[in-house]
Amino acid sequence: MTQSDFTRLAAMIFGLFSLIVAIAAVPEALNRAGSIGADSIRFAMIAISVAAGVVFLRARATIAMLRRIAGSTGTGPLRFCCALVMPVPVLINSLSGIVPYWAGLCIMGAFLIAFVFPGLAFRGVIVTASSALSMQDLGTLAKPMIHRNRWILYGYSAATGMLVLPFIFFIYAPQVILSEAYRPVGEWLAFGLPLGVIGITMLPLFWVVPAAARPRTLPGLTVCTAVTAFLAVAGYNIMLLRSVPAIAARIGGSEIVLSYPILTVEPDQTGRFCSRSVQIGTDAGPVKLCNFSPEMFEALTQSETLQITGKSTWMGQVASVIDVPG
Incomplete structure (x- = not known):
């Protein structure tokens, strides 16, 4: 071949x-x-x-x-x-x-x-001279504009820092049963906030592209912006819908015991990230819990409710113990 x-x-x-x-x-x-x-x-x-x-x-x-x-x-x-x-x-x-x-x-x-x-x-591709600007070139061109106004500098610095935040929170992202009050707020923030952050960080790069370099620079810059936005939305979903509610519960939550109805039981063991799963009904909508032990999963298949013990705040509850009532 x-x-x-x-x-x-x-x-x-x-x-x-x-x-x-x-x-x-x-x-x-x-x-x-x-x-x-x-x-x-x-x-x-x-x-x-x-x-x-x-x-x-x-x-x-x-x-x-x-x-x-x-x-x-x-x-x-x-x-x-x-x-x-x-x-x-x-x-x-x-x-x-x-x-x-x-x-x-x-x-x-x-x-x-x-x-x-x-x-x-x-292999064998010959790169010809191009008028396209690299990200390093665009950063060099945008730097004077950003530093000229301290408010733009502060906003740009804050936005850049907020792009790093999800990667820090990713190390602690347990599954959380979100409350009815926080779930819609968290979902809109997890979608809108990263898009706003990407807009603040990437728009200066679009502004400084010289007219002669636009045809070859803007397509690549647009793809880079779209990919970064996608990764940012994914990261903020983990941060705002898992890490932040979990940390809030660990720090300031009170221990409570709640029972939830079991909606569906899925014994599929082929999934690499979610096998032996149970979907429960909560005030904020269905929640899927994964990776139960075979013994626990067998007990859940015989029950109509699931009991969760864990710390909770207005954002939601983090499960520390999952059991079958009685």
Whole structure:
């Protein structure tokens, strides 16, 4: 098998894999609908998987297009975009488990070799002189404008810091049973706040692009902004809908015992991130709890209610003990 044959085969299999897992994930995503933030991320990832499938199934044309673009922009931005898209179908596959986990990893590995590192699809690409500006160039151009006004500087510094926050909170993100009062507030903040932060941090870069460099700079900058916004929304969902309520409960919550009705029981053990799950009804809507031990799960299948003990605030409750009443 030649290098060209391998890259085309890797692209076609990845495209087919992306389409299959996206189609299979739609019913599961609709079944889990209920949270604006989580639903937005879930369906956005399905859309990305579908788009990747459509693009990479046309392997020959797509590889030719990528090589042509790399000739003017360099291979770095394209490798970066491929690296971001690469894990999306594998994550989407965790919803349905239609493709074996090991097969998904093998497909992702072949795609990695073909399009990221060492990037066989880009071997032999000759990069021509380009008027496109790099992110470093844009940062250099925007720096005087940001520092000229201290309010812009303060706002930009605060927004940049807020992009880092979700990664700090990610280390502590237990599942929380959100309250009816906090859930809609948290969901709107988790969606709107990161978009506002991205707007503050990225708009200066758009403003400083010289007219001559816009045709080749703005497309890449737009893609970078969209990817950053997607990651920011995902990070803020974890921070505001899990970490913040959990930390608030640990610090200032009071210990309470609450019982919830069991809506559905799913014994599927093929899921890598959520197996032996139970969906309970709360005042704020259905909540899915995952990864129970076989003994506990067997007891839950024989019960109509689930009892949770844990600290709680107006934001929600963090479970420390989950049991069957009686």
